[in-house]
Amino acid sequence: ALGMHRVYNSAFMNMLRxxxxxxxxxxxxxxxxxxxxxxxxxxxxxxxxxxRTAADQYGKGDKYFGICTMLATMPGxxxxxxxxxxxxxxxxxxxxxxxxxxxxxxxxxxxxxxHQIFPLLHRRYVFAEVDNFLLYDFFVPExxxxxxxxxxxxxxxxxxxxxxxxxxxxxxxxxxxxSAAYAVKDAAGEKHLVQRTLAEGLNLPDRDDVYIIFxxxxxxxxxxxxxxxxxxxxxxAELHAYQVHVFVDFREIHDNEWRQYAQLAEFLNGRGVPxxxxxxxxxxxxxxxxPFRMLVSAPAFRWLIxxxxxxxEVLDPGVLAQVEQKMLDVLHAVEHVTRSGSESSVNTxxxxxxxxxxxxxxxxxxxxxxxxxxPDDQVYADxxxxxxxxxxxxxxxxxxxxxxxxxxxxxxKVVDPVNFTExxxxxLDEWLxxxxxxxxxQDMALDExxxxxxxxxxxMLISYCHWFEQEERMDISVSKSPLAYRILHTALQQxxxxxxxxxxxxxxxxxxxxxxxxxxxxxxMLFRTLGLVGEDKPAVEMAADFTTFYGLIExxxxxxxxxxxxxxxxxxxxxx
Numbered sequence: 001a002l003g004m005h006r007v008y009n010s011a012f013m014n015m016l017r018x019x020x021x022x023x024x025x026x027x028x029x030x031x032x033x034x035x036x037x038x039x040x041x042x043x044x045x046x047x048x049x050x051x052r053t054a055a056d057q058y059g060k061g062d063k064y065f066g067i068c069t070m071l072a073t074m075p076g077x078x079x080x081x082x083x084x085x086x087x088x089x090x091x092x093x094x095x096x097x098x099x100x101x102x103x104x105x106x107x108x109x110x111x112x113x114x115h116q117i118f119p120l121l122h123r124r125y126v127f128a129e130v131d132n133f134l135l136y137d138f139f140v141p142e143x144x145x146x147x148x149x150x151x152x153x154x155x156x157x158x159x160x161x162x163x164x165x166x167x168x169x170x171x172x173x174x175x176x177x178x179s180a181a182y183a184v185k186d187a188a189g190e191k192h193l194v195q196r197t198l199a200e201g202l203n204l205p206d207r208d209d210v211y212i213i214f215x216x217x218x219x220x221x222x223x224x225x226x227x228x229x230x231x232x233x234x235x236x237a238e239l240h241a242y243q244v245h246v247f248v249d250f251r252e253i254h255d256n257e258w259r260q261y262a263q264l265a266e267f268l269n270g271r272g273v274p275x276x277x278x279x280x281x282x283x284x285x286x287x288x289x290x291p292f293r294m295l296v297s298a299p300a301f302r303w304l305i306x307x308x309x310x311x312x313e314v315l316d317p318g319v320l321a322q323v324e325q326k327m328l329d330v331l332h333a334v335e336h337v338t339r340s341g342s343e344s345s346v347n348t349x350x351x352x353x354x355x356x357x358x359x360x361x362x363x364x365x366x367x368x369x370x371x372x373x374x375p376d377d378q379v380y381a382d383x384x385x386x387x388x389x390x391x392x393x394x395x396x397x398x399x400x401x402x403x404x405x406x407x408x409x410x411x412x413k414v415v416d417p418v419n420f421t422e423x424x425x426x427x428l429d430e431w432l433x434x435x436x437x438x439x440x441x442q443d444m445a446l447d448e449x450x451x452x453x454x455x456x457x458x459x460m461l462i463s464y465c466h467w468f469e470q471e472e473r474m475d476i477s478v479s480k481s482p483l484a485y486r487i488l489h490t491a492l493q494q495x496x497x498x499x500x501x502x503x504x505x506x507x508x509x510x511x512x513x514x515x516x517x518x519x520x521x522x523x524x525m526l527f528r529t530l531g532l533v534g535e536d537k538p539a540v541e542m543a544a545d546f547t548t549f550y551g552l553i554e555x556x557x558x559x560x561x562x563x564x565x566x567x568x569x570x571x572x573x574x575x576x
Contacts, residue, residue, distance in 0.1 A: 009042035016067045022147040032182035036130045042076035049093040054084045062242035066165045069244045072120040073127045126159045134201040140174040151176045153201040160202045162247040166239035177234025199231040206231040211261040215249045221272030224265045291329035295407045298443035311371045324357040334414045362534045373539045383550035396444035401454045404437045425462045460496035484574040510567040525553045
């Protein structure tokens with residue numbers, strides 16, 4: 001009030017530490033009623049050279065980070081003490097020339113600051129001023145105000161934020177709707193006390209067909225609420241001990257004629273999700289996802305892996321019959337969602353499911369079929385070992401990729417029998433089928449990166465698993481080149497292949513990953529083998545083609561090693 005530009009606000013440190021929440025909320029209210037502009041002159045802090053360290057006063061848990069969030073989001077100036085972020089506990093003032101304790105930064109504390117606090121400091125333009133700052137009362141269902149909850153909003157232009165913090169070791173629930181009173185001067189300079197609603201504070205429209213989507217920076221989850229409900233009832237929240245929310249990135253969505261967002265909001269019932277748009281897709285793709293999970297899940301994959309047969313064994317026809325029926329369920333669901341049904345579609349769907357059954361039968365009995373042929377040829381034996389070394393293991397990355405591909409590649413045939421691979425490839429992303437496959441593989445003990453790398457392989461193989469057939473459609477300018485060159489020339493033009501092979505440019509040279517290239521060649525050989533075996537050729541003819549293609553793979557493996565894993569050098573070698 002004396003006109004000082006900045007004033008230390010020790011009440012912030014002391015009252016929040018001691019959980020004198022009623023007193024500190026009253027201090028803010030008194031300031032707002034006297035002159036809200038004073039709030040932005042406060043220097044809020046949790047420790048300074050004259051006080052105990054923040055780690056000593058607040059600990060290093062949720063209470064510390066709840067109060068630190070208030071420090072970063074209240075109007076005024078946030079001041080961090082020396083060593084506060086690192087979690088130092090030695091108390092020393094400005095007369096100290098050096099630290100006497102040999103303390104090291106707490107990695108967990110630093111990392112949590114980086115995740116939870118620092119992004120808020122980048123948004124200080126939203127929180128620093130008081131022109132649109134509102135402090136709210138948190139009304140519990142019993143009708144009284146829970147003074148232990150600090151709820152306030154602020155905005156600048158289209159950037160809006162709402163903060164909730166429960167500064168007590170207890171549970172609570174309630175609504176944020178009405179603000180505390182604050183002083184406003186009229187044209188004559190007279191001061192009046194006014195109150196605002198949450199909807200006014202966040203500038204929300206009062207429309208029943210509009211939904212508000214916002215994100216919590218603490219959990220990185222998104223929420224959806226009806227705009228009219230927020231205007232009439234406020235925001236409902238349940239808070240655990242020392243729990244904090246910082247809601248940002250508010251955006252308005254107009255519901256469509258099918259009331260999809262209304263159905264999603266009802267389905268979520270207040271829960272947060274990583275992505276509202278993705279949750280919307282999952283809700284309306286549930287008719288496809290549910291039968292798809294019957295084929296693509298950790299239990300289904302393990303069941304099929306266990307069904308493999310070796311030489312002299314017979315594949316259980318019941319397994320194939322169940323897969324065919326489950327595939328029919330998926331295809332009928334795809335037909336329903338895409339509204340592509342017709343009189344002829346029944347036959348098409350049955351043909352697709354039957355084809356999947358045949359391909360699966362070949363894959364599960366490949367070991368038995370290859371080893372049953374004995375052409376007395378060492379090259380053939382080497383080729384068989386090359387293929388079966390990968391398939392005879394229970395590696396979920398290998399089998400998850402193979403089975404995931406068999407069940408997703410033909411889906412596009414329901415709507416486009418000619419260009420179906422492009423449709424199927426797009427549905428891995430648009431219909432979140434890739435996510436379902438990745439989840440299944442993670443349930444089989446793959447880590448997240450490994451699971452998504454398998455999905456990357458499926459995306460690549462959907463368009464390129466029958467690689468030899470594409471030779472006939474290659475550019476005429478390279479059609480007279482050696483076969484190995486033509487294969488690489490076509491493959492390297494595809495984005496999914498480039499991603500899978502890890503193409504990267506360093507010091508002006510384009511490189512590829514050795515292990516990825518070798519795995520890629522194995523996939524190409526595998527699917528050519530599945531095609532050959534599935535054609536039911538005479539054993540001698542099949543063995544001859546099989547060894548021919550294996551010779552091509554060996555040529556490419558040798559060329560990759562001699563190229564030093566440089567793309568240009570590799571193409572140069574195989575073109576000779």
